Amino acid sequence: TETAAGGDDAAAAGACEPADVTLVGQVRTESNPYEASWLDGGDAFAEQVGLTQERLTYDSDSTRQQEQISQLLAGDTECLVMNILPNGDSDTPPIVEGAEAAGAYLVTQWNKPADLDVTDYDSWLSHITYDGVESGKQIGDALAEAIGGSGGVVALQGVLDTAAAKDRFVGLEESLAANPDVELLDDQTANFSRAEALEVTKTLLTKHGEDIKGIWAANDDMALGALEALQQAGRDDVAVVGIDAVPDALTAIQDGTMTATVSSDGPWQGGIGLAIGYCVATGELAVEDIADEDRAWFAEQFLIEQDNVADFVSPETSEADFACDSLFSRSQGSMS
Amino acid sequence: MTTNLQAQPEARVPAPVHALEVRGLVKSYPGVKALDGVDLVVRQHEVLGLAGENGAGKSTLLKALVGLVRPDGGEIWVRGEKVRLRSIVDAADHGIGMVFQEQSLVPNLTAAENIVLGSEGPGVRRGVYRWNTMRRLAQEQLDKIGSHIDPLARTDTLSFADRQMVEIAKVLRIEERTSHPPVIILDEPTSVLESKEIETLFTQVRRLREFASVVFVSHRLDEVLDVCDRVAVLRGGRSVGEVPAADAAPAELHRMMIGSTGGDDHYHGASAAVRSDERSDEPRTPRLVVRGLSGKTFRDVDLDVHAGEIVGIVGVHGSGREDVCRALFGAEPTTAGEVVLDGERLDLSGTRAACAAGVGYVPAERKTEGMVGPMSVADNMTLTKQHSRCTGPLVRPRKQATLVDRWIERLSIRTPHRGTAIQRLSGGNQQKVVLARWLVAGDVRLLLLDHPTRGLDVGARSEVYRLMRELAGSGVATVLLADSLEEAIGMSDRIIVMSDGRATTEVAAPAGGKPTPLDLVKEMV
């Protein structure tokens, strides 16, 4: 008894005609602006090479993600390119192993167990993420500065069992260590959700009242929920920071109601994963030629505040971003 | 007796227009022809009795008359006009209404709402309730039958008999609905009433005759003959004849019902059929000894039942006798007392322990407590004594089939097949299956029977009596909550009178020395 799924033609790199390549982008849901823009970026890249992208969503449901992928890998995998947002860290290994066994080209983003090494695999071309510790610290520092270096803040955490949530919180702790007069009054989870953030913030506002000078949110959706709560409580003296640079957050920063966010470039993420896969599949790039530090890397990110927000309002991806010879130009270095 | 004292429409116009006429009505269910060409005439201003064995097709016929059963063939004529009754509303518009065999009230509504349900009239304006009007409407109906219940009481807080009164009050609303004399159908309305309530009901029925026609079903044949003007008899889904009530005897009716000259009249002769009495002299330890049993609704009950003895318990509503039975079966918590069965303490913590100890219980509420409706006759019959169909832990379908078929035969249960869902059987036949449940293994030592003959026809009833005696003969101790005082007297060797949760008196009732109903009633009040 041996495995039936998958082909034995694994990683026969570079054999595909451009027209034979199948492009698949998979995110959690199309009802989240950031993730929807990711798929749009994928479409843009596909158009650029005269193909279409198959858009898959799994509704934040890990099992469903696995199910879709194993079904996908049971089909024709020879020239299959997948740009995947794993739901959580633990969802990455089975995806990677499935792709490896089937010989499909895979790029993952955001979530990966730290000890899973991309260079151990042939089909898993690259893993891209933003440095969560760094972004958590950057907005922490921005928050500290906004409240004048001292005072109480509360933290809204993301989905507790994701690396993004944990890393960002570690970043906040680093920032707090560097700003000894800023006190963390409370931390609660609002699961990356705007609605939950609204409720939790309301409760925290009654609990800590005037002591709250700032709110640190692990993403912009929660920051926006917190802003609503502040507005409803008639508080305009509280600084709010988030991460993701979603359009609404940028508007809020322009208006001055929000202090800072960190850019995550959805359209670029949607395109770049497919571009890496496409270049390898069509033989323009060989896996062996990808430098080890480009197999798992942090993408460039920017702290966005009122003074530079105008530069980010309409994120543009250019064809040049996806050219086979400049795929890794946004790298900020290898994940340690 | 109620011979035709009331004004009958004597004026015989050439073609008399009947209130209701049925011609050749046919209805089949999978495996059974419930109606096989029934003809029936209901005259204006008469009370027509409908008699027949369990499963003869009475309920089916009546349901067809109120549009609940769509007949396969035949005709229904109302006041000389051929009709098709599509629904109960349709029937009501034709002036036909019915009180069903199984109670049909919404338990969590008030009595008033139940009475006007579906025809609230001025009680609801533009979808909005007018509670005062509603109460008044209901009160009018209740007044008709002289009931004193609070119209705004929730129905599930009422006693069974009061609920029956609510049902009758409800069907009388039909008077308000039509200008013609209505036809009111009562399917076994008395089976759960006390004698006083029955009298009230009969007064009502006689009153109704003045402006309506009534169809009345009961298995108590003397009662049928008492209240009806004429009795029609069904057998096997066919009309087999009719008799004027004035000059018929129960035995004659019974003969028509079963289609042969049946044996002795078990109904009235019950007390005659009593077994050997040699054992009455020497004292023996009773099989069941109850001492000081107390619970929510009863206190300090002492009770002895010997092997082979049938002990009846009588008492009015609220006497607590049902709860004593349930307590002995572990289905009702007790607060004090001791129960010993055959020298061993009986575990009252649950029904399972009771079953294991050889106690059997037949509840009064057959539909909800006695049977599992969608399950087959066979599975209902072997539900308790699983070992009777098993070898070791394994079910043996063949063994079950043989066993069940034997009991179907033995108790003459009318069912197309042992695999038929029990809910498709007539009430009486359902009851036989429930009773058989305790007998299939032959290991029951104490039987607690709460109204075991409720809804049974005369034949089935005497069959059950015979069975009870046979069981007693084989040493089973029986506690009987009888359906009527006569039954209690006829079947019991001893009768305990309960009132207010206490066993007050004990009356011996040996064969040949039976008390009269009057004797008992004296003890009860």
Next chain:
Amino acid sequence: MSTPVITKPAADAVVPVRPTLGQRLTSFMPVIALVVLLAALTIADPGFLTLNSLTAAVRTSAPLVVLAAGATLVVLCGGIDLSIAALCSLATVFFALWLPDLGGLTTVAVIAATAAIGALQGLAHVLLRIPSFIVTLGGMSIFSAIALVISDAGPIRVVDRDVTNWLTLYVGGVVPMSFVVALVVVAVISLVLRLTPLESWIRATGYSESAARLAGTPVDVVKVAAFTVSGACAGLAALMLVSRNFSGSPSMADNLLLPAVAAIVVGGTAITGGHGSLWRSLAGALVVTLLRVGLPIVGVPSAYEQILYGAIIVAAVALTLDRSKVLIIK
């Protein structure tokens, strides 16, 4: 008995009892629904009907089948178990945590633990008389909290794959072992029910609890047993997930709750209890799986996918539910 008083009525012999074609069909409806769905997907995308694809689909369905099978017992008893998915997630964490110490015994230990937890819920239900909906809804949040805390809110890698590897093999090269195990679970439970009094006890409890109790059916024991098996199945499903994901995580199976309940209902088991079977849930789970993986793979856009999913599960139940067994549809 002496003289027969009641004559056998002639009517009994008239109409032979044989299930009508319609009745026969209703018991096959879940399978028919499955075939129709498969055909529709194949028409939408002819590439869908390949051996590889079917193999992947049944492999995918295995944990869902097991979860649904266990919960079917609870539903047949007239209750519901909303905790299966959370318990399954918790079990993946147990497995990952215990594996280093217990090695080969982990499988047994995890299934025993979830069975015990299931039993505990059953006991709370029958002893405290709390509706199963509430007990298991509470269980759901309690198990999630425990899983979150003991896992330190993150996935735990399973490095030693030897213990779960057998589940990833293929029987005869095509049938995934995990699906075979799921089939065995369904078959064994069904057989045990069929061959022993358990089936009639469970049905009686589901159709009419008070009648069952007054007939001496061990209602409470039956219910606790159903919850225990349901818990054990959650443990087994966890094993399958771990074998597939190489890790345990506190929310891994959480999203399988509604699909599992949908599988039970789509199979035609009455949510009110009494009527239904594990085979029906098996077919239901396959239908649900095909919808979950099939619709996106044949290229239905995600918004339309949800609309289609909603419409199809309702249509499937309309097809499979035997209404002669369930008089009132709530």
Next chain:
Amino acid sequence: MSLRDAGPPIALVVIFGVFAVLSPDFRTVSNVQNVLDAAAVLAVVTCGISFVLMMGSIDLSSPGIMGASAITVALLVANNRNDNDLGVLGVVVAVLLAAGLGCLSGLALVVLKVPSFMTTLGISAVGLGVATLMFAGVQPNVSDTMLQGWAVERFLGLAYLTWIALACVLVGWLVQRYSRLGRYAFAIGGAEEVLALSGVKVAPYKVAVFTMAGAFYGLAGVMVTSQLGAGLVQAGRGYDFSAITAAVVGGTLLIGGRGGILHSTVGVLLVTVLTNGLVQVGVSPYWQGGVQGLIVVAAVAAAVIPQRRRNQVTK
């Protein structure tokens, strides 16, 4: 209210008391206001589901229906996606759409004879699909001042939304007590077959109840949109189970024919006080869900103790 119904209110008082003792932050007036404000949306959803539960049916459609209505209202009032500015009319249309979806689940129940568990689950998926279609990848943000004002402006210390919720509870109570629809919904839960025997056609009432429930969910979706200032597909996430929990905890049982709007509202307050109190007393976020589950089970257990009987049926 009979003694039988007293359990949940007592539990509410006890839990409130315990938190008040444990946390000075909890027992402030502003926190009580906060609890009431926080209960508003759940109260409206629960109003709708209570009628369904009273019939003995179940309703899992609120996530989808709320999502669809949230996006609809956000796109119809003044917003950043288009030039619509329908104001109150937009709210009405969203509620009507929601009522239409509710009506669909009712129709599927009575026409196709599919259990409500499934029809509402299906309709929820359909609603989410419709919402996702309208969402089209770009967050619709509300700039309508009326809608924004509902969440911000206050009357007697409570947000307008809270007053809307109170009005819903009142309307629900009147419907339940004085309308044929309400009483029949109650009766359907008590003995559906009997209504048919009395010549009442239950199907239209069932459809009407699901339609009314849909309308309540629609209004709740609008309220969430007002609070968040944006139309979210996920506006109704989790409200299905929390509304059922609240209703059951308050004594509107799943078997039907029991409880009612006031019972359910007590349940809503109980659940909201719990959520708020656990944060106030500083229970770790990891444990909050678990503690809440435990207390809900305990509260229901305590509430059923006085009603316990030997041969009681518990499903």
